[in-house]
Amino acid sequence: MKKIVTFGELMMRLATQNNERFGQARSLGLTYGGGEFNVAVSLANYGLNAQFVTRLPNNDLGKSALEEVNRFQVNADHILFGGDRLGVYFLEQGAGLRASSVVYDRANSALATVETNTFDWQTIFKNADWFHWSGVTPALSQTAADVTLEAIKVAKSMGVKISCDLNYRSKLWQYGKSPSEVMSELLAYSTVILGDIDTAYFMLGKEKVNPDYTATNELANLYKPLFEHCSNLDYVATSLRNSINTSHQRIGGILFDGAQLFTSKSYEVSYVVDRVGSGDAFMGGLIYGLNELPAQEAINFATAACVLKHTIPGDLNRVSVNEVEKLTTGGGDVQR
Amino acid sequence: MKKIVTFGELMMRLATQNNERFGQARSLGLTYGGGEFNVAVSLANYGLNAQFVTRLPNNDLGKSALEEVNRFQVNADHILFGGDRLGVYFLEQGAGLRASSVVYDRANSALATVETNTFDWQTIFKNADWFHWSGVTPALSQTAADVTLEAIKVAKSMGVKISCDLNYRSKLWQYGKSPSEVMSELLAYSTVILGDIDTAYFMLGKEKVNPDYTATNELANLYKPLFEHCSNLDYVATSLRNSINTSHQRIGGILFDGAQLFTSKSYEVSYVVDRVGSGDAFMGGLIYGLNELPAQEAINFATAACVLKHTIPGDLNRVSVNEVEKLTTGGGDVQR
Amino acid sequence: MKKIVTFGELMMRLATQNNERFGQARSLGLTYGGGEFNVAVSLANYGLNAQFVTRLPNNDLGKSALEEVNRFQVNADHILFGGDRLGVYFLEQGAGLRASSVVYDRANSALATVETNTFDWQTIFKNADWFHWSGVTPALSQTAADVTLEAIKVAKSMGVKISCDLNYRSKLWQYGKSPSEVMSELLAYSTVILGDIDTAYFMLGKEKVNPDYTATNELANLYKPLFEHCSNLDYVATSLRNSINTSHQRIGGILFDGAQLFTSKSYEVSYVVDRVGSGDAFMGGLIYGLNELPAQEAINFATAACVLKHTIPGDLNRVSVNEVEKLTTGGGDVQR
Amino acid sequence: MKKIVTFGELMMRLATQNNERFGQARSLGLTYGGGEFNVAVSLANYGLNAQFVTRLPNNDLGKSALEEVNRFQVNADHILFGGDRLGVYFLEQGAGLRASSVVYDRANSALATVETNTFDWQTIFKNADWFHWSGVTPALSQTAADVTLEAIKVAKSMGVKISCDLNYRSKLWQYGKSPSEVMSELLAYSTVILGDIDTAYFMLGKEKVNPDYTATNELANLYKPLFEHCSNLDYVATSLRNSINTSHQRIGGILFDGAQLFTSKSYEVSYVVDRVGSGDAFMGGLIYGLNELPAQEAINFATAACVLKHTIPGDLNRVSVNEVEKLTTGGGDVQR
Amino acid sequence: MKKIVTFGELMMRLATQNNERFGQARSLGLTYGGGEFNVAVSLANYGLNAQFVTRLPNNDLGKSALEEVNRFQVNADHILFGGDRLGVYFLEQGAGLRASSVVYDRANSALATVETNTFDWQTIFKNADWFHWSGVTPALSQTAADVTLEAIKVAKSMGVKISCDLNYRSKLWQYGKSPSEVMSELLAYSTVILGDIDTAYFMLGKEKVNPDYTATNELANLYKPLFEHCSNLDYVATSLRNSINTSHQRIGGILFDGAQLFTSKSYEVSYVVDRVGSGDAFMGGLIYGLNELPAQEAINFATAACVLKHTIPGDLNRVSVNEVEKLTTGGGDVQR
Amino acid sequence: MKKIVTFGELMMRLATQNNERFGQARSLGLTYGGGEFNVAVSLANYGLNAQFVTRLPNNDLGKSALEEVNRFQVNADHILFGGDRLGVYFLEQGAGLRASSVVYDRANSALATVETNTFDWQTIFKNADWFHWSGVTPALSQTAADVTLEAIKVAKSMGVKISCDLNYRSKLWQYGKSPSEVMSELLAYSTVILGDIDTAYFMLGKEKVNPDYTATNELANLYKPLFEHCSNLDYVATSLRNSINTSHQRIGGILFDGAQLFTSKSYEVSYVVDRVGSGDAFMGGLIYGLNELPAQEAINFATAACVLKHTIPGDLNRVSVNEVEKLTTGGGDVQR
Numbered sequence A, B, C, D, E, F: 001m002k003k004i005v006t007f008g009e010l011m012m013r014l015a016t017q018n019n020e021r022f023g024q025a026r027s028l029g030l031t032y033g034g035g036e037f038n039v040a041v042s043l044a045n046y047g048l049n050a051q052f053v054t055r056l057p058n059n060d061l062g063k064s065a066l067e068e069v070n071r072f073q074v075n076a077d078h079i080l081f082g083g084d085r086l087g088v089y090f091l092e093q094g095a096g097l098r099a100s101s102v103v104y105d106r107a108n109s110a111l112a113t114v115e116t117n118t119f120d121w122q123t124i125f126k127n128a129d130w131f132h133w134s135g136v137t138p139a140l141s142q143t144a145a146d147v148t149l150e151a152i153k154v155a156k157s158m159g160v161k162i163s164c165d166l167n168y169r170s171k172l173w174q175y176g177k178s179p180s181e182v183m184s185e186l187l188a189y190s191t192v193i194l195g196d197i198d199t200a201y202f203m204l205g206k207e208k209v210n211p212d213y214t215a216t217n218e219l220a221n222l223y224k225p226l227f228e229h230c231s232n233l234d235y236v237a238t239s240l241r242n243s244i245n246t247s248h249q250r251i252g253g254i255l256f257d258g259a260q261l262f263t264s265k266s267y268e269v270s271y272v273v274d275r276v277g278s279g280d281a282f283m284g285g286l287i288y289g290l291n292e293l294p295a296q297e298a299i300n301f302a303t304a305a306c307v308l309k310h311t312i313p314g315d316l317n318r319v320s321v322n323e324v325e326k327l328t329t330g331g332g333d334v335q336r
Helices: A035-045 A060-071 A142-157 A179-187 A197-203 A216-229 A278-292 A295-309 A321-327 B035-045 B060-071 B142-157 B179-187 B197-203 B216-229 B278-292 B295-309 B321-327 C035-045 C060-071 C142-157 C179-187 C197-203 C216-229 C278-292 C295-309 C321-327 D035-045 D060-071 D142-157 D179-187 D197-203 D216-229 D278-292 D295-309 D321-327 E035-045 E060-071 E142-157 E179-187 E197-203 E216-229 E278-292 E295-309 E321-327 F035-045 F060-071 F142-157 F179-187 F197-203 F216-229 F278-292 F295-309 F321-327
Strands: A003-007 A011-015 A027-033 A049-053 A088-092 A101-105 A130-134 A161-165 A192-194 A235-245 A248-256 A261-263 A267-270 B003-007 B011-015 B027-033 B049-053 B088-092 B101-105 B130-134 B161-165 B192-194 B235-245 B248-256 B261-263 B267-270 C003-007 C011-015 C027-033 C049-053 C088-092 C101-105 C130-134 C161-165 C192-194 C235-245 C248-256 C261-263 C267-270 D003-007 D011-015 D027-033 D049-053 D088-092 D101-105 D130-134 D161-165 D192-194 D235-245 D248-256 D261-263 D267-270 E003-007 E011-015 E027-033 E049-053 E088-092 E101-105 E130-134 E161-165 E192-194 E235-245 E248-256 E261-263 E267-270 F003-007 F011-015 F027-033 F049-053 F088-092 F101-105 F130-134 F161-165 F192-194 F235-245 F248-256 F261-263 F267-270
Touching (some): A035 A049, A035 A130, A060 E101, A142 A179, A248 A278, A248 A295, B003 B142, B027 B060, B035 B049, B035 B130, B060 F088, B130 B278, B142 B179, B179 B197, B216 B235, B235 B278, B248 B278, C027 C060, C060 D101, C142 C179, C179 C197, C197 C216, C216 C248, C278 C295, D035 D130, D035 D278, D142 D179, D161 D278, D197 D216, D216 D261, D235 D278, D235 D295, E003 E035, E027 E035, E027 E060, E035 E278, E130 E142, E161 E278, E179 E197, E197 E216, E216 E248, E235 E295, E248 E295, F027 F035, F035 F049, F130 F278, F142 F179, F161 F278, F197 F216, F216 F261, F235 F278, F248 F278, F248 F295, F261 F295, F267 F295
Parallel strands (some): A011 A088, A130 A161, A192 A235, B003 B130, B011 B088, B130 B161, B192 B235, E003 E049, E011 E088, E130 E161, F011 F088, F161 F192
Antiparallel strands (some): A011 A027, B011 B027, B248 B267, C088 C101, C248 C261, D011 D027, E088 E101, F088 F101, F235 F248, F248 F267
């Protein structure tokens, strides 16, 4: 059983219900989520040995968040207690032609204020096969960026493969540095990168190119700078999402190994129950796939996992390997 | 007012809410349903004299189930109390590309353990015009199969028309007999059979043929063995359902009298509120139609009733004759 | 900041939840709404000085309704307390091929029983730029029709522009007069009329013509009688709605100034969260647009406002100018 | 099995939930109730043949109300459809030192507007043993009072026993007559009267006397005018309720046959789940008791039934004979 | 109509429901509250001209909070938008022998980071009769303390009466100053102080004395230092609360004018729906009373208002003058 | 950290909400519980190394139950998948003078059908300090009794202390043996027994004696047969519960070591949120206490833990050591 470590923030998610706008809500649905945690849950659901590393505040809210980690048999041995508050995000679920909206309230969270030399990375990465992080963590604060780099370097030194989901969030990055100042160095260690070309270019400080992902021939050229910047890079992957409206998405994915392009089939996803976490579901499916399956099946698995996430409320992709694999052959009837 | 008797199990239905998966549920929606009861409720809603026969446990849950029977003015005079437990089924509602899932917990239920000579069929079928049963009841246990045969024979002897919804459920049939061993004899008495050709063939012990229901010419040949096996058979009917995904169905129906094929229009059903019970809604519409309308209108009515069921939560089709008939001319605007 | 006065009934709305039919409901969602109030809330949300005039019963329900008026910063200075009861409407939300259904329970409401010389229209219209009323109010009772005429005449005498949403409701008009007997005189003062041609014709006592709204050339002719009847008429507008089913609407709009036709783009609206109040959202957008924008942008704004309403539960269109304007450029992604 | 007929209004009850005040409610719990219906349900639950007579509007709300009647196996054969609207009452549940509050919205209801010669009382009272009415119905309108008298006279002529729950509601009686003008005649036919002495005096047009119900000796004198006015009177009963606060009641009861006083034990009822309908629960218990038990046991049963009602949400007393009888010997432990 | 200004933080309150602990919650009830806002709502409910001053973040959450201010007709003209986040507090409702628990998450809120010269106090206090603040605001941050002093000084200079609720919260005061360093100066301007003697002593830097509030004679001595420190002090008031358990409180109050002690009756409050905000309800009742009633009636009113708050969910005391006054004469019966 | 093993059934609990009776419920609250699991969760919450052993069905319901075990960091390494169904119990929550009611539906559950030689007890008890079982498991079936004996013998052979909660449930024991036939042998190995004297006598086949637990002198005599039967018995404990009504309990506890009696203080518990699991909370507190505290403090801790359980919905006692200990010094105020 492969051991995969993910590192990031675990937040309380407070979401409006029954299509209400924020001003209508008299109660908010409470779950817990965060990109890298979401990935860890996917991996645990697929039977891998997933470990999640974070810092939670030592209060009732932090402890409640920890219960959710335990629930999914994600290893929590290196989750520390400390800091002042649990990061929160408020989600207003959209529908039809009204977009969903997120209000982040994660400044000064337990993870945003963590400092280097807090986590015991040597122990954490012992026997680990893979380390996953995302562009959200270095976007939180300088110290969070520092700790991310610290983790990456130890992982690298111990021969652990490293994946990054670029995950650019414009509402973060409030601490005075631009993404390219920070991400460029962090990305250089990557084995696998998930993200579209323009986000990758943006994080490397390059100009946008508005790539055409159906133009297979050009993609090799466009990805080239990424492979050059990241000397260990095995794969780049991108989910291809076409938003017809909030309730109707068209979803596919591609995987590129520097030479060959693997393309999954495209799905009509309608209606959408909850889109948040679907990128993490893709990432979780991809890590599983790249560890357990051939490349073509890996991208198929990642895309199907992403599709299924749209049918499940909350951040987490509560699906099994079997369910993801079954999607490729259809589905939709009551099982009885 | 025609008197129609249906016989089968009435279960507690416990369904996840708000698109939750089983592992997320902190409450379950509680309703009551079961194929033959669902048919009886449809018929009562259409103004017929519907009688439902079953056995319920003599505890608070059985009594609560009985309240639901009364509520719809379905005659409950021959519902008996006895046995150990109320059958339960757990329903996880799917959405989009995630299928719904049922966990049956109906073994050793009050009906599954009922024995012959329990119900007073002579009295039950007095003045009855029609008896409806389905392939679910003989799938429960040997004794349930025996009691079904007992009922059918009495009905036949009293000149009552007999309809069967084949309703094959692979998760049932756990008591050691194959469907064809049991159903073949039971079906022989039928006046009307609802089911697709391959299920019928399977229950007669014949090989599957994957029929093309648009090839009208072939259908007469394919249905022939059914008409031969069932000497009193007036009609076979099939709902034609194409599942785009869990939330989007395409629904039509055909009715065949051994010579002429009657085809209803096809409906796009999106989005689907609750698909469970839609086959029973079709059956209920069909029995109403075959008793009150010409054949073409009967299949139109059955299909429209089935379509409307998809918009109503729970097993039961809470619609009137007027509402079903209105569907053929459109609808969709607020009535005010 | 333009001052817009609207006058009409504010009702308690009691709606089934989770797609339930009336007979299934064990609780009803409680909000407050009414066509002219809904328009006032839209206008307040867009930053205009909206004033709503009505009469509410002096009991806990009337006071709760008033809280909703205050909530949206709609001016309530001329809302009076009196009469016996709050009007109520019960809403059964439809889905897919099942239409929504409204049961009105507004007879003898505080507004329906109001008499002339109750409201101080001279003070109400002081500094007002616009007065909006709809065909619902004169449909309630003779006295409500009388008070509407009273208001219109004062508005006219004070140079206030007057808009009317024809809003024909066949379940109202129970007091012995036909719509054309009453509406013909009331409409004559209008600056702006919202409604389709046949409803307008019906209210002027003319025969239906089933106009083709895509036949631009003909429209001028068809609208001519309206402009002749209403000597101050600047614009007629119509929302163009095509109901695929209850959950899927196609929505556009046109605005005609007697000479030039302005047509908005058409939107696919799927799925529909709540259609009630979407006409009022159109009206609210139109009044805003005609006060603040060129004609083409006004109809674009009205149509987009109407579209967004379909995504929001309740009667009220909780959207900002910014959100309406953004719809024209797309949307549908999570904002984070 | 004794046949008991009750006659009165069946209303939709809309109650605030979770201790909310009206202004806080965003949904209201929907049940159905009405004094005489509540009594009928109690009697059906106790195994008697209960028949409820009323008029309901012929719309979805009236039909939903009828489902509730059927649910409890109360005979609905003489419930008519007609009139304009279903009576509604809004309930704000109190707690601790905040009283509950009711807003009636029952003017012009289907029952309030019913006229004489509508119900077929001869058929209704065929084989009936008992007729129950209450002071609420004649309080609705002159015609409702007339129909009540009509029913009473037929019942009397057919030898049916007649009980009345005085049930004075100061918010009713709005049609121009005082209670004593109307009730005096109606009460004269009574076999059993439920109500305190001062309410009875008030309805006979006599002055209040503030009786001391523990002064057994005086009670005979105080009840004397009642026995004189009602020549057939067998019993008067009064529930003795001491409201410590909304959540804590002290409850007992007395029954007087003109000579002997029967007193039940007194119960501490804390906390109170729902007090509405507890008087009807007392009445239902009393009618059952006077038909099936000796007088002392009858008052014991009525009081215990009243006590149990306080633990059950809604108007209806969902208890069995067995449960009421068990209360006298204790209770409070989980039954498992 | 007296004009009363209150100043403080308005927070989002997220409370567990149905007696759940934090770890069990899957949704949280959302309301808005804050001590000084709660007081303003009480005063508006009592018909006074209440103005609330605060700063809210310019996002959807801040705007939703503002809707609540408007709802209650509290004047919001001087509520500013700015800062980064809305303060939040999480409430776990206790029951019986389990205490309620609050997790504050209000650091760096829009109000905590406000600076002097932000609010236009001269305009705010124009025509004002009273200014109310509490010990919570200076506990938030140095700048919040500074702004409080700024407000107090302007109020004083304009002849506005000043009340303070001492409201010591040990979980606040995290910015490096002790309460006595800050509060001593602020309190000196007070006309009315609400709080127990030991809290007052603590804020003046004096030792605790554990006073016996029934020893009327001693109280004059004990209050003396307070009157000496605050040269304008007219009254000190204290609510006397005895917590039998979380669900059962005993509540009274005293008011002292430096010479005479006014004592209200004591109430048993059981069960408690929601205790949060009951101190603010006392304060609101006291300000109303001191402005409109004689001293004895003022303390009676304050205590009864406090008692009623325990029956209402949320921070706000949704009661009228009439309801508070009625409590003194009893209550507890359904009003119908 | 002491290792404590518990063995028993984990059931789905489906409970009515908001004081509803079974017949009123339209949804049921879903949690998971079972006496021995409840004890394990208490112990894990207190920081001990708790391991729970059971068998769950290999379906979605069994897996959801397992998530709950993981959530609380109870070791699940020896939970097996197998058997046909998850045991279920339906709970109707009582209130005031209406008792709660349980409908068990646990026949043929995964645990009831487990056979000997299924669990690897040698490994399970490795390094274990304590084994806890209850009288519920041998009441399920002969095989469950056999497996219990198997476990006890291995535990005994490995020097593990053994506690039993007698937990007599009259609705179980349906497989043909009387409790004394089975329990007598099982109990003989006990180190600690929880239960009242009469239940213990009943399980040893002795006559009831109705002991007076306040008569300290007699208790030694009464407990003597138990100490004689169980040669390793260190302690017997009994919770002393006086049920004023369902919502009001009086709770204390005693612990007896064969010579000395330790008595905890008695608590008034009002109102009761959820009584189910309070005996398990007592047991969990007792095991913790006997492992970590002197005898007097142990019984104090057990009683306080039991008291707190009454305030928490669900079977599980979600409290910490700190919270239990704090109860002895009071509580009831909001913590802020």
